[in-house]
Amino acid sequence: MLVILRRIGIALFTIFVIVTLTFFIVRKTPGDVMQAWAMDLLDTYSMTYEDALAMVKSWYGYNPNQPMLQQYIAYISGLLKGDLGKSFIYKVSVNKVLIRALPWTVFVLSVSLLLSFGIGVMLGMAMAWKRKSILDPLVTAYASFTGATPDYITALILLIIFAVNLRLFPLKGAYDATVNPGFTWEFIKSVLKHAALPIAAYTFEHAASWALAMKGSAVGVLGEDYIMAARARGLKERRIMIHYMGRNAILPLVTSLAISMGSMVGGSTLIETVFSYPGVGWFFGEALTKRDFGLMQGLFLFLASSIIFANLAADILYSILDPRIKLEG
Amino acid sequence: MKRLTALLAIVVIAGLVASCAPPTPEKVVETVVVTKVVEKPVEVTKIVEKPVEVVVTPTPVPKPAVYKAAGGWTKPPAYHGSKFAPGGVGCAHWYVFEPLFYYVPASGDVIMALAESFEEGKDAFTVKLRKDVKWHDGKPFTSKDVWSTFQLRYLQNAGIWKFLDKVETPDDYTVIFRWKEPTALAKPLIAGEVISAPYHLYGKWADKVDLTVPPDEEPNKSVMEDLSNFKPEFPIGTGPFKMTKVTASEMILDKFADHYKAKNVHFDKVVVLPWPNNEVVWAYLMAGEVYRAHPATPKDTTEAIMARQPGMKLALPSDLAQFGIGFNMRVKPFSDENFRKAIAHAINRKKLREITYYYAGDVDKYAHNVLTSMEERWLSKELLDSLTVYDYDPAKAEAMLKDLGFTKGADGNWLDPDGNPLQWEVNCPAGYSDWVLACDELAAQLTEFGIPTECRPIENAIYWPGATAGKYNVMLLWSSCWWGYAHPWRGFYRIFFGDTGKRIGCPPKLTGPDGTEVDLDELVTKMGATFDEAELKKLVETAAWICNEHMLELPYCEKKLMEFHNTAYVQGWPDVNDPLWSLAAGGAERADVVMMVQGLLKPAAK
Numbered sequence: 001m002l003v004i005l006r007r008i009g010i011a012l013f014t015i016f017v018i019v020t021l022t023f024f025i026v027r028k029t030p031g032d033v034m035q036a037w038a039m040d041l042l043d044t045y046s047m048t049y050e051d052a053l054a055m056v057k058s059w060y061g062y063n064p065n066q067p068m069l070q071q072y073i074a075y076i077s078g079l080l081k082g083d084l085g086k087s088f089i090y091k092v093s094v095n096k097v098l099i100r101a102l103p104w105t106v107f108v109l110s111v112s113l114l115l116s117f118g119i120g121v122m123l124g125m126a127m128a129w130k131r132k133s134i135l136d137p138l139v140t141a142y143a144s145f146t147g148a149t150p151d152y153i154t155a156l157i158l159l160i161i162f163a164v165n166l167r168l169f170p171l172k173g174a175y176d177a178t179v180n181p182g183f184t185w186e187f188i189k190s191v192l193k194h195a196a197l198p199i200a201a202y203t204f205e206h207a208a209s210w211a212l213a214m215k216g217s218a219v220g221v222l223g224e225d226y227i228m229a230a231r232a233r234g235l236k237e238r239r240i241m242i243h244y245m246g247r248n249a250i251l252p253l254v255t256s257l258a259i260s261m262g263s264m265v266g267g268s269t270l271i272e273t274v275f276s277y278p279g280v281g282w283f284f285g286e287a288l289t290k291r292d293f294g295l296m297q298g299l300f301l302f303l304a305s306s307i308i309f310a311n312l313a314a315d316i317l318y319s320i321l322d323p324r325i326k327l328e329g
Numbered sequence: 330m331k332r333l334t335a336l337l338a339i340v341v342i343a344g345l346v347a348s349c350a351p352p353t354p355e356k357v358v359e360t361v362v363v364t365k366v367v368e369k370p371v372e373v374t375k376i377v378e379k380p381v382e383v384v385v386t387p388t389p390v391p392k393p394a395v396y397k398a399a400g401g402w403t404k405p406p407a408y409h410g411s412k413f414a415p416g417g418v419g420c421a422h423w424y425v426f427e428p429l430f431y432y433v434p435a436s437g438d439v440i441m442a443l444a445e446s447f448e449e450g451k452d453a454f455t456v457k458l459r460k461d462v463k464w465h466d467g468k469p470f471t472s473k474d475v476w477s478t479f480q481l482r483y484l485q486n487a488g489i490w491k492f493l494d495k496v497e498t499p500d501d502y503t504v505i506f507r508w509k510e511p512t513a514l515a516k517p518l519i520a521g522e523v524i525s526a527p528y529h530l531y532g533k534w535a536d537k538v539d540l541t542v543p544p545d546e547e548p549n550k551s552v553m554e555d556l557s558n559f560k561p562e563f564p565i566g567t568g569p570f571k572m573t574k575v576t577a578s579e580m581i582l583d584k585f586a587d588h589y590k591a592k593n594v595h596f597d598k599v600v601v602l603p604w605p606n607n608e609v610v611w612a613y614l615m616a617g618e619v620y621r622a623h624p625a626t627p628k629d630t631t632e633a634i635m636a637r638q639p640g641m642k643l644a645l646p647s648d649l650a651q652f653g654i655g656f657n658m659r660v661k662p663f664s665d666e667n668f669r670k671a672i673a674h675a676i677n678r679k680k681l682r683e684i685t686y687y688y689a690g691d692v693d694k695y696a697h698n699v700l701t702s703m704e705e706r707w708l709s710k711e712l713l714d715s716l717t718v719y720d721y722d723p724a725k726a727e728a729m730l731k732d733l734g735f736t737k738g739a740d741g742n743w744l745d746p747d748g749n750p751l752q753w754e755v756n757c758p759a760g761y762s763d764w765v766l767a768c769d770e771l772a773a774q775l776t777e778f779g780i781p782t783e784c785r786p787i788e789n790a791i792y793w794p795g796a797t798a799g800k801y802n803v804m805l806l807w808s809s810c811w812w813g814y815a816h817p818w819r820g821f822y823r824i825f826f827g828d829t830g831k832r833i834g835c836p837p838k839l840t841g842p843d844g845t846e847v848d849l850d851e852l853v854t855k856m857g858a859t860f861d862e863a864e865l866k867k868l869v870e871t872a873a874w875i876c877n878e879h880m881l882e883l884p885y886c887e888k889k890l891m892e893f894h895n896t897a898y899v900q901g902w903p904d905v906n907d908p909l910w911s912l913a914a915g916g917a918e919r920a921d922v923v924m925m926v927q928g929l930l931k932p933a934a935k
Contacts, residue, residue, distance in 0.1 A: 029790075030790075030791050031788065031789075031790030031791035031794060032790060032791075032793070032794035035790075035793045035794045035797065036789040036790040036792075036793055036794075039758075039789070039793055049823070049827055049828045050486075050488060050827065051485075051486065051487055051488040054485060054486030054487075054544075055485045055486070055487075057486075057545075058484065058485050058486070058544070058545075058553050058557070059414065059415040059557060087407065089415050089416070090403060090407035090415055090416040091414065091415070091416075091557065091558065091560075092406055092407050092416075096406050097406060097407070100405060100406045101404075156608055156609075156612075159609070159612055160612055160615075163612065163616065164612045164615050164616040167616070171602070171609075171612060171613060171616065171618055172578045172602060172603060172609075173576065173577060173578020173579060173603075174576075174577065174578065177574060177576050177578065177579040177581060177600075273605045273606065274605065274606075274608075274609060276577060276578045276602075276603040276605055276609070277577070277578075278404055278405075278576070278577030278578065282404055282577070283404070289789070289790075291790055
């Protein structure tokens, strides 16, 4: 118990360091966001550059002349009260953004992550078990393809095939705007239908990397004595593959899965953008391109905290899954 | 067990397939009881009454006529309905709000909106308002609303306030714009402002604006800060559509039944889909999900869209802007105009246009900075004949460079008069395919000419400030842009003193056609003030001559808006050459609204 408490203490300290670093780093990002934002507004509002710049200056809620230390103290005291900060541009609290966007991101990405993990693990086991089969080069080629193509391209291909050509799924959004949100079959059906393509895009992009990781781990396990002993005992191949090889080979992947679970709260900016999905990714993209320090640091903090705590959970879980591993402070 | 699993799998798959199927259309069935007499050949005649179901098809409820477009807006929860705070209104701007009148850039015509008439004078511009206008919340529209809008636009440093002294409202339906000094730009200036601050909602801030102090000083600064915290759920305007729903994936506007020209508007709803990037909008167009959109589109994709949607048409109005190549005139050898002229001959502008923006307009003769599409209106044939033509002619470029003392090294690359090799970098804003393709092609052309050049795109937020600070020697930039005022004054202001002028380092004085030195500030100021058409043309020609003969920067194409519009869903679109399309520059939805309110656009008959 003491070890766990100590680990939590280290995690909190890590978060504090991250908060401090991100606070200063985002403010030192090169570039003048106001000029860039003004250039974007020119066309949208049919304005002159000077008008657009004046409008942006009147909107931007960041005062660069306020001493950095004063800003930092105000930010930290807000954090201690559970306030993740405020968007300098949109003047809404980061908490509000997260409450609205996070459920969609968590829904789509957790389903995608579990699906890609499940498919990847099964493929990896099969590849390790039948090493000279056609499956190995096929999955390796698939992994090379998905590794080389950004999520964005896969999302666009799926959009064109399934939404534009076959018209099986909607083009955009989280649910049909004519359906009222609520616990009704109509709403649930609409949500599932809208989530199908983002989930498919993410799953397709990530399953291969899980497969390769699982294959690597499983090949190592195959040489273990207990596999040989199981074969000598005449156990069925399927049983050896799943219960002896699979269960042991999956252990190292648990940590990666936990970290992925933690990092998924950052959303998938590219996939969410293509499908206009209202998740955290869109706000992340906006915060970065518009140098919205408030939104940026709030989202970074949330993301970093999620990864750190997911990592901590993985460590604890690992020690439970594998009795040979002990938690040490 | 296996069978059970298989059965369950089938059920799940069936469920999924069902959920993916298009919704079953609702049918209305009415049951009517009728009495029927049945006779049976039996000994005793018996009357049997039997209820029989008869299906009666009722008159179908008409489906709402929906107009579908694509645009951008801030996603909830950041979205709100104030134009005076960031994140507000979005692309619904022109559907919800209206100006006093519209100014058609291509023809110079005026189309009345909230104004009934106007009278233009040197010191004042008097507008008579319509009396049958209501705000979306039912309140009547009066001159006080116009006043409060312009008061709040003062806080935002709006361009019109460079000329405007004050706005007077002698009665509920008269507005007088008093100018600080006479301006010939009154119509485009006023037309560029939508009336977006109803006094009953924004009056408490408008009343506090002090026109005697700058917008960023007290009390105006505090008023602006307070105003930017006001975020109504939806915008309240006077336009033909009112906002009813905004989600991350759709913006829904309903027809405003009390609009003064509601009878002309044939659409019950406008649904706007999000515009995350051009690729997604191409998909919308191919699927027939939006009826009008203007994504910059390569040739093959355009052909694919047209083939997929046979009813699709393409109008190409000018976006009132040119892409250009800027040289940093602060440093050698770019400070020498003869050197810039030589380089201009080494650049194949037509090829640059074809590769980067196929449907853009050619700008491959001059560098005078009057938009090519407006050339005929503003420049005489005599002037054009007198200007230097910068056609693609590498041999001429080579000869000119040699005259300037440049030589070619053993490797075929150019050396400056001191024997140093010329080696350049072309910079452009990253993340936009049209800029980056142009940058790559320009670098390739210059390298082929003997000046090894690399293209280096730079992130937006770093690029523009860097360019303004004179950090880049060869750069891609917006050349002459008439956004906002649709007048050559706008373009020359930008080239001489605006952002482009700062980026290229334009000097304040240059020699004019008659050999005397011209004060560029004075020239542009006169251009914005004169009411004499002949004098205006003469001033424009002088500025055009200066730009061309001093080769201030090299425009390589005129940006055209690729206005895809689908006749299979909407009928009544004007001809692709109609000046009305020019309203789309800087506001594609503005063109939609004008066409709708004029009664042109209607749902296509199935």
